[in-house]
Amino acid sequence: MKRLQFFITLCLIASINIFADETCDISINEGKKHMAKGNYSKAKELFDFVIGECGAEYGNAGKLSKQCDEQIKTKRNASSGSTSTNTPSSSSSNTGTKQSSSNTSSSAPSVIIKSVTYEDATVNGAKGLRIHVQFSARNMKNKDGWCIAWFANENKNYLKYNGTSSYANTNGYIWAYKAFKPTTANQLYKDYTLFIPYDELRYTGTAQFFVEIKAKDGDKNLTTSSWYSFESTPTPANLSVSKNAISSSSYGSTEYITVTCDQPWEIQYASGDMYTATKTGDNTVKVEIKPNLGDSRSDFFNIKASNGSKSIRINLSQYAKSTSSSSSSSSSSYRSSSYRSTRSYKGYEALHDYNLMNGDWEVDWMTIEMGIGTGYELEWSFFNVRWSFLKIEPVQMGIGIDFISDSFYFYYQPEFKFVFPWDDEFAVEIGVGPSIKAEISGKRGSYAWFVTEAAIRHHWGTTCSTTYFMRYDGTFNIGASFNISSGY
Numbered sequence: 001m002k003r004l005q006f007f008i009t010l011c012l013i014a015s016i017n018i019f020a021d022e023t024c025d026i027s028i029n030e031g032k033k034h035m036a037k038g039n040y041s042k043a044k045e046l047f048d049f050v051i052g053e054c055g056a057e058y059g060n061a062g063k064l065s066k067q068c069d070e071q072i073k074t075k076r077n078a079s080s081g082s083t084s085t086n087t088p089s090s091s092s093s094n095t096g097t098k099q100s101s102s103n104t105s106s107s108a109p110s111v112i113i114k115s116v117t118y119e120d121a122t123v124n125g126a127k128g129l130r131i132h133v134q135f136s137a138r139n140m141k142n143k144d145g146w147c148i149a150w151f152a153n154e155n156k157n158y159l160k161y162n163g164t165s166s167y168a169n170t171n172g173y174i175w176a177y178k179a180f181k182p183t184t185a186n187q188l189y190k191d192y193t194l195f196i197p198y199d200e201l202r203y204t205g206t207a208q209f210f211v212e213i214k215a216k217d218g219d220k221n222l223t224t225s226s227w228y229s230f231e232s233t234p235t236p237a238n239l240s241v242s243k244n245a246i247s248s249s250s251y252g253s254t255e256y257i258t259v260t261c262d263q264p265w266e267i268q269y270a271s272g273d274m275y276t277a278t279k280t281g282d283n284t285v286k287v288e289i290k291p292n293l294g295d296s297r298s299d300f301f302n303i304k305a306s307n308g309s310k311s312i313r314i315n316l317s318q319y320a321k322s323t324s325s326s327s328s329s330s331s332s333s334y335r336s337s338s339y340r341s342t343r344s345y346k347g348y349e350a351l352h353d354y355n356l357m358n359g360d361w362e363v364d365w366m367t368i369e370m371g372i373g374t375g376y377e378l379e380w381s382f383f384n385v386r387w388s389f390l391k392i393e394p395v396q397m398g399i400g401i402d403f404i405s406d407s408f409y410f411y412y413q414p415e416f417k418f419v420f421p422w423d424d425e426f427a428v429e430i431g432v433g434p435s436i437k438a439e440i441s442g443k444r445g446s447y448a449w450f451v452t453e454a455a456i457r458h459h460w461g462t463t464c465s466t467t468y469f470m471r472y473d474g475t476f477n478i479g480a481s482f483n484i485s486s487g488y
Contacts, residue, residue: 028059044068111222128197144216148177154206167200198234199307237305248289257285268302296320362386371479375402391417411437429455435473
């Protein structure tokens, strides 16, 4: 029995704590509406109430009250205006505790909900749920009250929204409400209506709501209704993404996803142990996969229409930490990812990611190059291998015409290159090596030169890149090459 009493006490304390600020939040909201209408006297009354109940710092109530004082001094004829509805902008928290207050005094305010009905409706072009509440208010003459509808999914988990919405309180709980103020001691409200657009619920499928009626004085819960089920059908979104899966090496990577949607959209689960997803523009998501020091892992996040009508899951996977014994690749997808450099000392691993090919090494299976300078050159090469920042081009052959020596030549020149990351698409390559040229006709015989080259490499596709170079190997050339690559 003592355990039961202790449990009930804890539940009551939790309910009081979570709902304690509802009156202050709603009063701040109503006060701001009256300020916007020029009803500064009424607004000041509401702000002063908040100051007394929750303190001057709560919702900037003290500052707002002073602003009203200044306006009242310059506008003595300000009126109190009527209470606005349907657009709460600040808040209370809600746990779903729905026990009616027990009032033993015959003069205490009380409310009886006689019926709750609901229907699909369209208001100002927005399709949503209209709720009809019939209730009687007793001993509430000239006293403020609120009729509130709280919304949940089919499992009675309350719907929340992390952004700014006129149908979500500052804690993110979705609601719709109206204020009322009886003019008689016992007043019947035959058809008190609440409305919320389905798009504001940000939920698709079977949802539920219940109605709560509260008194401003003391933030008293006067009564609550039963739960009611309905189908939430927000405006369907035309949502698509450029990719719905990302695979990364253990070193991590940075990827970009293009989002196409005819409605506002958002990222759900924007960060995790292995990733961070950031909205970087109207239609782009930047996904940063963190370095992995352990076993292979996976995760996901969602890109969803803000009204909840459609959601696309983005699957993430990452290989286990690379070891020196790993010499082969079983990867079936080669995609834009990273040049990387790593070093370890005193247990610290410094990692630099460069978003080109995927992983530690890369092979240019075929490269075709054209150059122009002191003559014309056509070059082709195969099996150019990059490991981290070092690159070797062992099979590099070409033919050319040198206008200075008036000769036609062919050559073979293996090259050793250093690769320096620039940003997510570009790298600078500096190359050196022997250049062995054989003259076919002209004024000079065969000769050999030491080749020096500076190039900028641009990856513009999954396996394709272009290199723009300046080279001196006895003849001077500038030009470009097309590369087909893969990596791991």
